[in-house]
Structure formats: C-alpha cells, structure tokens
Amino acid sequence: MKKINRRKFFSTTTKAAGAAFVLSKLPTEIFSNAKANNMPLGFQSWTIKDKLSADFSGTLKMMANLGYKQIEMCSPKGYEQIGFGAFTKMKNSDIRKTIEDAGMKCPSCHFGANEFNDENIDDRIQFAKDLGMTQMICSTFWLPKTATISDYQAAADKLNKAGEKVKNAGLQAGFHNHDFEFEKIDGQLIYDALLARFDPDLVKLQFQTQVIVHGYKAADYFTKYPGRFISAHLSDWTADKKEVPVGQGIIDWKEFFAAAKTGGVKNMFVEMAPDKFKDSATYIQKMYA
Known part of the structure; x- marks a missing residue:
C-alpha cells in the first residue's frame, strides 16, 4: 500500500491556537464529567477511507499518535464499491492484527x-x-423519500429480528441516524417513530451529533431515553451550519457527556473532515487530563 505524507494528512493552521484558547477557558466540570464516563477516544473510518485503503497501517498509527484508541470500521463487503474494497482482499485476522499493532481496538x-x-x-x-x-x-x-411511517416501522421490525440473532452471538446491534430521520411524515418525526419501534434490548442507538444543525440535541435524547444508546458520532458545528473541530462550535459538551452516561453511551467516534481530527482529539483528551 502507498505511504502517505503526514504533513498533507493533517493541516496545521491557526485552528490549533484557537483550540488552545478555547481549552484554557473550559470549566473543570467538563473534564470530570467526561473522565467519569471513561470512554476511549475513537474515530469513524468513513471520512478517511481513501487514506486507510492506501496505507492502512500508517494511517492507523497517525491516528493513534493523535490519541485515538479505537476505530469504527465500515463493512468491507457492504461498502466494497464505495471505498472499502481494499479490505475485502485482507483476511479478517490481518485486519485485526493491523489495528491492534497500531495500539487500537475495533469495537x-x-x-x-x-x-x-x-x-x-x-x-x-x-x-x-x-x-x-x-x-x-x-x-x-436508506428508504425512498416516498416511504411512510409504516415502511420505517417494517424496517425496524426486520432489524429487531436480526438484532436477536446478533444478541445470541454475544454482540449488540445498533442503528445510526442521518439527517433524514429527523424529518417528519404526517406530523411524526421519523426518529421518534423508530425509537418507539425498536426493541430496547435488541437494537441500541448510535446518535450522530451533527443533527444539532436542525435543532436536535443528543443530550435531550440521552436524558429522555435512558439506556437506549450505545455510542455516538461526534462533530461540532457553528450556528450557520459550518463544521468545526469538537469544542469550537455550538454543542454544549459538558451537557453532552453528562447525559451520555444516562443514555448508556459506551463509545464515541469522531467523524469529521480529516483536517479536524487533530484539534478534536486535543479538546477531548483535555477532558481526560
């Protein structure tokens, strides 16, 4: 696999200075709340799939050097045509060994x-x-735009069925949201309809914080539905819907981490543009100091 240049991978700009300023102003309560949750710092592989495919080992080590301890993969077979085909050529044992050799785990x-x-x-x-x-x-x-609430409920029923098989294998099934689950059909929010339909034991939720741009806060859902969540995708955003490193946007991370424990969140995966991984890791690591 082709080696990649570290300098090109992570741009070093004035963002680092901005992040340092933000960190210096943070209340210590945030740090203690995050530390109490004791969640390892992880990242989602989607936004750097090309780099991982080109140099799996090298990219993992770069991420590990930033402080990331976990990777959330995308299925090589399911995502073969959209960036993960290189991993279909690797043995499962080799994928795991490469991850572990970088000092990481893939939960x-x-x-x-x-x-x-x-x-x-x-x-x-x-x-x-x-x-x-x-x-x-x-x-x-990925249901069509013409899908009804009944269609979403039927899809949830199928995942419940699979979730039972997953549970019997000693694993936990979960569901990840995008923007469109926070749209309404006949006055009902799709996400709320899914929460009502999923079996709480068989299908947990993975919350994507990006929906803050639509006015929905992860903390509100964690508090309203205790124990229903298993992980979260972390990103931060400005009031005008621009992605910024974690800690530099409008999300209240003190509130997030305090509520995450109630929600049942066990893992967090940063999912952002590659140039934002560094400052996001710095901010989150500071919470554990």
Missing part, C-alpha cells in the same frame, strides 16, 4: 441494512467476532 462497525438480512447476517456476525467487536451498527435504512 464497532457500520453495516448496510441488507447485511442484516437472513442471507448475510451469519457472515457479518463472523466478521465482527473475528475483529473482536462488541457492536454491529446498521448505518440507516
């Missing part, structure tokens, strides 16, 4: 909805177990 992975179907689920469970995972996350249902 979670995104799978397409069809990978939870009867014809695929056994193979994907084996993949998850081979990599030492504890969680299998459905990346969303």
